[in-house]
Amino acid sequence: MESVFERVEPGARRAHKRHIMSCALACFDEQGLEATTIDTIRQRADSSIGSIYHHFRNKEGLVAALYFAALDDQQACMAPAMEGAATPREAVVALIHAYLKWVTEQALLARFMFRARAAVAGGPFNEGLKARNKARYGALLEWLEKGVKAGEIRALPRETYASLLIGQAENYCRAWLSGRVKGDPTSHIDVFAEAAWRSVAVTP
Amino acid sequence: MESVFERVEPGARRAHKRHIMSCALACFDEQGLEATTIDTIRQRADSSIGSIYHHFRNKEGLVAALYFAALDDQQACMAPAMEGAATPREAVVALIHAYLKWVTEQALLARFMFRARAAVAGGPFNEGLKARNKARYGALLEWLEKGVKAGEIRALPRETYASLLIGQAENYCRAWLSGRVKGDPTSHIDVFAEAAWRSVAVTP
DNA sequence: GAAGTTCTAGAATATTGTTCTAGAAAAGTA
DNA sequence: TACTTTTCTAGAACAATATTCTAGAACTTC
The missing domain is CATH 1.10.10 (Arc Repressor Mutant, subunit A)
Incomplete structure (x- = not known):
């Protein structure tokens, strides 16, 4: 920590x-x-x-400092995972794996992020948040572009890809962090990686 | 309203x-x-x-009253949608359709729910929340059981189904309600219904 | 129409976030 | 080292805000 x-x-x-x-x-x-x-x-x-x-500066600033520290750590752990991928499928699987591993290992920070997000997004730190979110999915969108051209990934509305890929895993992580389900995220790592791939692949 | x-x-x-x-x-x-x-x-x-x-009673109670009113309305709009389904696929599609329609029509309530959830779950109203959540996915899990026996739906860990089905749609709704994406949820209704089905189906 | 209950009202109180001033510790500079 | 400047610590004073409390109005019930 x-x-x-x-x-x-x-x-x-x-x-x-x-x-x-x-x-x-x-x-x-x-x-x-x-x-x-x-x-x-x-x-x-x-x-x-x-x-x-x-x-x-104030309580909100303390929350924001923690939030951005968590966001940066998550980013730092996830970015390299995708760089080693050779195919679109590998990139998607690596993304989900890295995400689920980070949440499981940094449960405290992950839980805080979900709780604090609304507060940070509503306050004066919103700009910093937007900037980091853009950088976050940059590499991923490149992989998707390639995949679409290669006929491996379905051409879908751009703004839906992020949700299609990470939505299921994120939803499960929220449930786990708030005690609604028992198995930690990594225990279903292949289920979520597979589902993400099926959601966007031409031939799953 | x-x-x-x-x-x-x-x-x-x-x-x-x-x-x-x-x-x-x-x-x-x-x-x-x-x-x-x-x-x-x-x-x-x-x-x-x-x-x-x-x-x-207090501010927290006011928030909880609004939260449960929203939850009940959502429930009331979604429950009947699934009852008319004849096959597991229809049930899944109906679920996603009903959810996306409700969020789009009741954007104010939906946004409030996402923001207030942590506060309600953390406070003394947690029990009421748990009770409703159980009822919420009851009908759905029945459909899944049938689907698994009929060989149409993959046998996956029980606790992952809810996330697999609703996770992507929910993630997109959050993004829309906070202004990160432009198209309202119903404009991608088939994308999310199809993705949910692919995630759990044996032969998509 | 009388008794009991629910509801409205706002002053008084308590809690809690924030500001302010003073001084200690550390860093820079000659 | 001695002096200056900056950063940091400390907590009392202040301000904003949630909550309690008491009194009376409005409505229900019998």
Whole structure:
């Protein structure tokens, strides 16, 4: 967990900032976003109000900092997975595998992301969010273009591909993170990879 | 919209309660859950603090009331759609069609549901939520059972079916409701119905 | 029409996010 | 090192907002 924050806030100097993020994440996970107060975080981190506000500006900023740290880590884990693919099918399978593995390994961060997304998207950090989302599906759309030309992938409305590929896996991850299903995402990894491929392939 | 609340809170007696719900929904949609204050709702509904707290106990209760009203309406619109199906394929297609139509027609309620879900699931109304979710997929799972026995639907882990069927459509609806894609859900209705069927069918 | 219940109203209170000022620690500079 | 500047910590003071409480109006019931 610390390692995730060290990517975004490196150096011994920022150890305390990372510590606050760590404690805040734990509080948010245990009590929910609204229910955790700044003072709860202050106590847990053995810090001070001034320190928290200095580093994060306000509660929303703290949530956003955690959200973007999680998003960046997810991105960093998923991007390389797809680069090794030789065919469109391999790219799709690699995408789903990487996603399900990340959620399973970083359950705390993943749960936080789902909970905090609305808050971040609604606030003043919306722009940063949009920018990263564009970059996110760039590589994938290239693979799809190739696949369509090669006759391996169906030509569908552009704006539906992302949902068709990741929607099922994401839905299951939400269910798992909130305790509605038991098996962790990786335990059905082939089911979801196969379903994603069937959804877009010409001949599944 | 009023008609939706009349199902849950019927009668002329409760007109004011419904009016508060209506105004609260509009406030939540325009400013987000956290940003709208009780006083904002009071002003918009031309009501009083006491009245709001009398009807809904607290802010969380108001959110939950809206959430369950939306959930019930969605349920009421989707349940009959599947009953007319003659084959597993028809059942799956009917499910997706009904879902996408409801979200498109009740965009305000649908957006609210996605935003409020975490808050409702985290709070003391969690039990009511679980109960309704069980009822929700009951009819569907029956169809799947039949389909599996008839050799038309693949035998997959039980807990993955719901995600496989609805995940893609839901993901697209989220994207549409938050402005990330342009085409409304019904404009891709066949794409998502077909993808859902391919995901679970033996021979798509 | 009287008793009981539900509903409206808003002032008072409590909780909690945020600002502000002062000083400590660290980094830069000569 | 000694001085300056910047960054960070600390918590009291403040402001915004959810919630409680009491009183009375409106409606139901018998």
